[in-house]
Amino acid sequence: MATDKAQTWVYSEEYAAEREAVAAAREVAVELGAEPVTTGVGATLRMLAAVADARAVLEIGTGAGVSGLWLLEGMSPDGVLTTIDSESEFQKHARSAFHAAGVPGHRTRLIAGRALDVLPRMAAGGYDMVVIDADVSETPEYLDHALRVLRPGGVAVVVHALWHDRVADPAQRDADTVVMREITRVLGETEEFVSALLPVGDGVAVAVRR
Ligand SMILES: C[S@@+](CC[C@H](N)C(=O)[O-])C[C@H]1O[C@@H](n2cnc3c(N)ncnc32)[C@H](O)[C@@H]1O
Structure with a gap:
């Protein structure tokens, strides 16, 4: 019997093994309610950071550090992860997770604050990669900043781009779904980006700045 899509999806989500330190951070994140990226998304972030040989990554939405740990694994060994979150309590756990790993x-570099207050201070053209996983309603503004702070050839990544499988269903018209649907449309049409929409985890939109 042919393998079905669901089985294939589980197989690819579980393809990359999660290190013990990341699994421990995931447990803490779930307890705190700081929804971590799935293992498949983590592996995708690690791979993209490695392809970019990223020395400077900007993350919006630290949570308890799960995505950060995956990124750090793929980045250049001397690379610096700058990560922003409005919840200093989550960042305290992220800091412990980085230390434990x-x-x-x-x-x-952990920055506590609201993303839209912090982002204007980030250096233009100073980043190889920007990862967006915070307030969905603000994602269009995060992307404007990403375009400004990414170097040419840098990569923007939007996590949850398929928003709980609702984006693909035109009947779903709640605010967050509409934002993510619009984001993926704009990324596909914007001249400044070369983009792809990956059906990993809850969807990952990847866009390389020309
Ligand atoms: C889904 S969690 C991030 C999970 C993290 N990327 C991971 O995989 O471990 C979203 C995070 O965005 C943060 N957040 C929400 N709104 C924010 C805002 N306006 N500015 C900064 N951070 C925000 C939340 O506190 C939360 O930690």
């Missing part, structure tokens, strides 16, 4: 302190 053996990440040297100089490789992470």
Whole structure:
């Protein structure tokens, strides 16, 4: 009997093994309610950071550090992850998770604050990769900042781009779904980006700045 899509999806989600330190951070994240990226999304972030040989990554939405740990694994060994979150309590756990995973302190810069207050201070053209996983309603503004702070050839990533499988269903018209549907449409049409929409986890939109 042919393997069905659901089985294939589970197989690919579980393809990459999660290190013990990441699995421990995931447990904490779930307890806190800081929804972590899936293992498949984590592996995708790690791969993209490696392809970009990323030395400077900007993450919007630290949570308890699960996505950050995956990114750090793929980045250049001297790369620095700058990560923003409005919840300092979540960042406290992320800091512990980075420490427990053996990440040297100089490789992470955790900034507590609301993304739209912090982002204007980020250097134009200073980043190889921007990962967006925070307030869905603000995602269009995060993307404007991403376009500004990414170097040419840099990668923007929007997590949850298929928003609980609702984006693909035109009958779903709640606010978050509409935002994500619009984001994926704009990324596909914007001249400045070369984009793809990956059906991994809850959907990952990837766009390379020309
Ligand atoms: C889905 S969680 C991020 C999970 C994280 N990327 C991971 O995989 O471990 C979303 C995070 O965005 C943060 N957040 C929500 N609105 C924000 C805002 N306006 N500015 C900064 N952070 C925000 C939340 O506090 C939460 O930690």
